[in-house]
Structures are given as C-alpha cells and as structure tokens.
Amino acid sequence: MNINIPTNTLDLVQRAFQGALAKIDQNLPHFRRLFPDDTTRNNVYPLRKNRQGVEDGSNIGWTTSFWTGMLWLAYEWTQDIKYQQIALEQVQDFAKRIQDRVDVDHHDLGFLYTLSCVSAHQLTGSEIAKRAALNAADYLLTRFWEKPGIIQAWGTMDNPQQRGRTIIDSLMNLPLLYWASQVTGDPQYHQKAHRHAEQLRKYQVREDFTTYHTYYFDTETGSPRFGQTAQGAADNSCWARGQAWAIYGFLFSYIYTKDPAFLDVTLKLTDYFLAHSPADRVAYWDLIFNDGSGEERDSSASAIAVCGMLELTKWLSDPTAKAFYQAEAIKILESLIQNYSTLEHPESNALLLHGVYSKPGKNGVDEANLWGDYYYLEALMRVARPNWKMYW
Numbered sequence: 001m002n003i004n005i006p007t008n009t010l011d012l013v014q015r016a017f018q019g020a021l022a023k024i025d026q027n028l029p030h031f032r033r034l035f036p037d038d039t040t041r042n043n044v045y046p047l048r049k050n051r052q053g054v055e056d057g058s059n060i061g062w063t064t065s066f067w068t069g070m071l072w073l074a075y076e077w078t079q080d081i082k083y084q085q086i087a088l089e090q091v092q093d094f095a096k097r098i099q100d101r102v103d104v105d106h107h108d109l110g111f112l113y114t115l116s117c118v119s120a121h122q123l124t125g126s127e128i129a130k131r132a133a134l135n136a137a138d139y140l141l142t143r144f145w146e147k148p149g150i151i152q153a154w155g156t157m158d159n160p161q162q163r164g165r166t167i168i169d170s171l172m173n174l175p176l177l178y179w180a181s182q183v184t185g186d187p188q189y190h191q192k193a194h195r196h197a198e199q200l201r202k203y204q205v206r207e208d209f210t211t212y213h214t215y216y217f218d219t220e221t222g223s224p225r226f227g228q229t230a231q232g233a234a235d236n237s238c239w240a241r242g243q244a245w246a247i248y249g250f251l252f253s254y255i256y257t258k259d260p261a262f263l264d265v266t267l268k269l270t271d272y273f274l275a276h277s278p279a280d281r282v283a284y285w286d287l288i289f290n291d292g293s294g295e296e297r298d299s300s301a302s303a304i305a306v307c308g309m310l311e312l313t314k315w316l317s318d319p320t321a322k323a324f325y326q327a328e329a330i331k332i333l334e335s336l337i338q339n340y341s342t343l344e345h346p347e348s349n350a351l352l353l354h355g356v357y358s359k360p361g362k363n364g365v366d367e368a369n370l371w372g373d374y375y376y377l378e379a380l381m382r383v384a385r386p387n388w389k390m391y392w
Helices: 007-027 064-078 081-100 109-124 127-141 168-184 188-203 240-257 260-275 299-315 319-340 370-384
Strands: 165-167 214-217 224-228 355-358 363-367
Touching: 007 064, 007 319, 007 370, 064 081, 064 109, 064 370, 081 109, 081 127, 109 127, 109 168, 127 168, 127 188, 165 168, 165 188, 168 188, 168 240, 188 214, 188 224, 188 240, 188 260, 240 260, 240 299, 260 299, 260 319, 299 319, 299 355, 299 370, 319 370
Parallel strands: none
Antiparallel strands: 165 214, 214 224, 355 363
C-alpha cells in the first residue's frame, strides 16, 4: 500500500497485535500438538471435539491450519523462535495427515496446507512442508470434474448428494494449486484452478453481484444446474462470509492469472459488501440483515473482507480507488479492534468475538472462531507491515 496510514491507526494496530500475541501465548501450553475447536464455547476455545473415533484435539476438520497460521504470523512479527518451533511441529502433523489421508475428502485442503505448509516452506525452506503441500495439491486435483471444470466441495466423488457441488469458499483453496504450478513447473494445477474460478465467476455470482453459497453442476454434461445455500438465510440471500470469501478469493485468481474479469468482479463484490454493511461497518451474518434486525454479526466475514480489500489496493492503478478501499478497510478494522476484539476481555482465549459459524446449523453463533481470529491477525499484519508477503 502506497497511501499513508494515520499514526493513531498504526498505534491502535500495534496495541491490538500485542494483545493478540498475549492470547496466543496464553494458548501455547494447551494447543502445542493439539488443536482448538472450530469455535469457542462461551468465548473460550476447548480442545477440538472427538470426531471419527480420534482423540480430542486431533488434526481433523477444515480449520486447524488457522491456528498454525496464527503461529507463523506471530513468528514473523516477533522473530521469536518458539513460534517457529511449535508451528514446525504442527507441520509434521499436517504431513502425516495428508500421507495417511485423514479427513481429506473435501476441497479445504487449500486452507489446511497453505497456512500450515506453504507458509512454512516460504519462511523456513522446510522440505517436509513443501512435500506435504504438493501431496495435498495432488489430492485436491482428484476432486476436479473435467466437463463442468470445477472442484467438488464435499464428500467422496461418487456421493450422489455432493456430486458436482461447489461452494464459494473454494476460491480460497485455489492458491495451493497456483503455488504448486509455480514450484513444480507443471501447468495443470494452474489451469484447473483458473477454470474453476472462471466457472464460479460465471455461475455462482449473481447479476446483482451477490453470491450463492453453493452451486451444482452436471458432471456428465458439464451444464450448470442451480444455486443453494447451506449457511445463508435463504437460497437467494447473500451469506456475508461467502461474499467475503468471494472478494478475497477472486482476487487471488486475478493475482495468479492476471485475468481482468477477476479484478472486475472483485471490485463489484466489494462494493456490494460495503453498501450492505451496518453503521459500525461489521457485517451481520447475512447481508440481507442490518441494524434493527436483531440478528447476530459475523465479525469473521468483515475480517476476511478487510484482508481482501487491503490486498486489492495493491492491484489498482487509480489512486482515488486505492485510497477509497484502503480507507474503508481501515474503518472496518478499527471497529473490529475497538468493538469486537478481546483486548478488554481477559476471560476469553480468542482474538475476535461475535462471529457466526452456521446460524441455520445453530453452530458457533455469537462465538469466536479460528478463521476469524486468523484473518483479524492477518489484517493487523497487513496494516502494520505493508510489505508483508502473504502466504496465499
């Protein structure tokens, strides 16, 4: 970012990062080789719940890497070797997970292996991390359907309920594939990621630049079928976190492909998100809701959007547009720090309160969540260290 940030904002961000580091340090004894759950209970992370017959705290689910990603951010901020050591211990766990194919039949391999292993390779040169990330990229490609040109989101490929289904979050998993092409020289990862992103741009983004959460394609003919939601308020509403994933995710595909259609759609999705944000700038869990609705916020959606907007400013040539999107991102981040962070909440071991995992599923409603914490910390890093090299 080439635009000056006010000193008072930088001071606020520095204080917020130090407060976040204190929470991370508080969690280190509990979550060294074990992982916190997706969301808090009463604003405190417990060990990850027993799933699939494994022990509590095991590396399963789609969110464990957000904790590891926070450790890498803490290491970059402080250069304290303790964060690197623990993160590298966790890399070993991620390497074993993909080797043994433990809970990997989903598209979230990008989340899992970008923040744990691509970051580790970038920061330390770890060959174990590189091999694990490439193994994950290879496995992610097995989810690609040639005719519709999409990566299936959930379930095994022969699952009739999930066959040909994609979700907007998948855009955030594509950087793993773009990275794999860069480090191997094999274009197939890049080509399939680009095609997937283009299909989502064509069919998962509506004419008003809202987004479907999930969309189905016919795997036999390649034809688009219909859109639905799993976590939004309705099939035709705009799930806030999905819109934020789209803002950040389409931008990644622009960065790696330089396809101008991805930059254009990022701008229009961002404008919709901003226009439907409430007075304090932090979104409700679905963008159909606003002040007076009585609905819950999803602070994580706004944290994701901030990261996307701050990255967006680097790719705009118009100084007026750059200044506008940076200013909007800073306003949201300041509200997150002042009204949603745990700076004044010693009872919580999280970083960012008032998130929503799934309102329809009654899961993690008005609680902190790992991805919200991670993107909040990444946003702080982006403002304090404008030359920070992202992991994506």
